[in-house]
Amino acid sequence: MSEIDDIFNAAYKPRVFKRREVLLPDYVPEFLPHRDDETKRVALTLSPALRMERPSNIFIYGLTGTGKTAVTKFVLRKLEENAKQKGIKVGYIYANVRHRETPYRILADIADYFNMRIPFTGLSTGEVFNRIVKKLTNLEGVYIIVLDEIDFLVKKYGDDLLYNLTRINEQLSKSRVSIIGITNSVKMIESLDPRVKSSLSEEEIVFSPYDAKQLQDILNQRAEEAFNERALDEEVIPLCAALAAREHGDARRALDLLRVAGEIAERENRNVVTKDDVMKARVEIERDRVGDVVKTLPLHGKLIMTSILLATAMGKDYATTGDIYDNYKKLISKLGLEEITLRRVSGILSELDMLGIISGRIISRGRYGKTRVISLAAEVNAIIQALKEDPMIADLLNEVKYDDNRKNNSL
Template sequence: MSNVNEIFEDFLKTNTIFKDKKILQSNYTPENIPHREDQINQIAKILAPALKLQKPSNLFVYGKTGTGKTLSVKHVLKKIKALSEEKSIPIQQLYINCKLKKIADTEYRLIAQLIRDLGKTVPTTGLPTDEIYKIFFNIIDERNQLFILVLDEIDQLVKKIGDEILYNLTRINSELTNSQISIIGISNDYKFTEYLDPRIKSSLSEEEMVFPPYNALQLQDILLSRSRCAFQDNVIEDGVIEKCAAYTAREHGDARRALELLRVAGELAERSGSEKLKIAHLDDADEKIEKDHMVDIVLNQPKQFQAVLYSILFCSKESQVFTGDIYNFYKNICSKSALRPLTQRRTSDIISELDMLGIINAKIISKGRYGRMRQISIALNPTTKSKIVEILEKDLNV
């Protein structure tokens, strides 16, 4: 019997500690959403006019990641959908997650995606942008419906392509004769609307809601209710849920992360052959999540980014590194691995993008007469770092 078969056989023999793992996955939508009743009711109140085909106010939802914004909105929309189908009220819902690449990178793509969601095909590129607007507009208007458009992570969208698209979308109502469209924006960033054009801001946030982070007790509740369905009985040691909740509450009260932590800890426990989920697994899971996440990010970067990152990782053996050092080293790397070196201007941008990704910390300092530059340090823990260096060395063959 081959090795792989053994692995599979073993896997089948071990009685897994999970009952239903997908309950802990981030795309799972639970039936009831604890500690969000108020918000859900409020959303329902705001959206209720839709059922009488009156346009609901545009809604703006704020809250950190993992505070249940998307979940709550989707929950309410699901109810509306069920009701509208039952009573055949012409309401159409559109949901776009602006974070997803290739969907909401540009104005064109976003509108094209909306059109596709409405069941028409449209070229992925090649048409003028105003053409695509016209198509969208016509489809909407001829349907004679009420549209609810959800733009999740709308701050990402505006950061990438500006607020013009929002202006166009909010303005579209005044030109529609048969249909109406109301917009629900979901944002992680409290300060998001500050960057917006005041006109857009006022029309977009006719109603505003804030989702506060979960506290440790609420997180415990959530974890408990989900783990009851996700795990076999009595596999979780005492204190694990509490610790997991406390862990994440201390950071941002991100329920998604708490659930991921629990899931990964479970996987680790299972893989190590343990029959119980112990606190130690939680710590391992924490590290593993970060590592996997970072490795994933790095692998998905273009070659040039990797080269710059490698230079940074290599140079940062010394205590302090600055832009200039890195650029020089980077040029070296390029000649070694047959890359065409980019200009200093571009590498500067790459460095700040790596900073945004959380792989490095870059602080702008001024050394007076000796110039102004970024002081760069690594934001990775040592095991992650060495893993990434290893990957990059292979990728760039240096």
């Protein structure tokens, strides 16, 4: 028997997992601990759909991993089941804006729900929207459109699509449409056109972070379904909960830690997951998270990350926006590209801060006033390795030397 056969046989008979999928981000359980109030508010807001009335639009916000998407999907699933039992047409369309990227693809997803054939490219966004409106004028029912991570759409493309969707009922006679916007950014609503803001935020629901005890309850519930009996050391769940509680009460982070710790134990052919597996999982997740974020940055975003590396080299804990911009201009000059403005660089730095790759704060410089400083919030070597996957950036980073025992690197 080959080594590959051994791997596949081990995968066929898992040592620690019973139902690994229970720990995946898109799994929606039948019970959501510590989210009763939020679940009831979403359900009450959507309940008019069962009378064939348009529910109020909902704007849901809170930090990553606070149960926003899970609660929304859970309630919508229940709503759809109840409507079916009563012979009422209620449906929902879920789109993760970060994954769909463009207004065109979001509208294509909506069209696909109604069995409309939309080419991958070739039509204007306005034309796709008009086709959806035409389709809805011939249908009855209440349809709820969920736009998850809606802030990515607004930052990149503005709020035109939101404006059109929140006004769509003005063109309909038989059917009704409601919007649920979900975001991690509390400030995102402030950036919207006042007309969109008033329409979208008819109902606002804020999801607060979980504390360590609540995270333990969530993990205990999932672990009972996910793992074989006695597959977890007693320290594992409290440690996962404590680590995630430090990071703004992120349940998704806690579940990822538990799942990856289990995968590490499986790969090493062990029957029990230990706290050492959790610490290894923490390093592995951080490396993968940073890599995914940095690799998907546009070119100027990568150049700004490279500029931060340059500015925080030689033992510096932080750099000013001016230092970073000076380095950025040198890199742009070397590549022969057109530079973006300092204001746009500041905007990209804010986006990187929100993604958790860097950390920005305001410090006082006495009589010279206050200034914003930037420090790296992710593991430096992971950033460098992700940047080097872009050949253009790799050429700029050939001189990078990083010591794993130090937080900073030398360029």
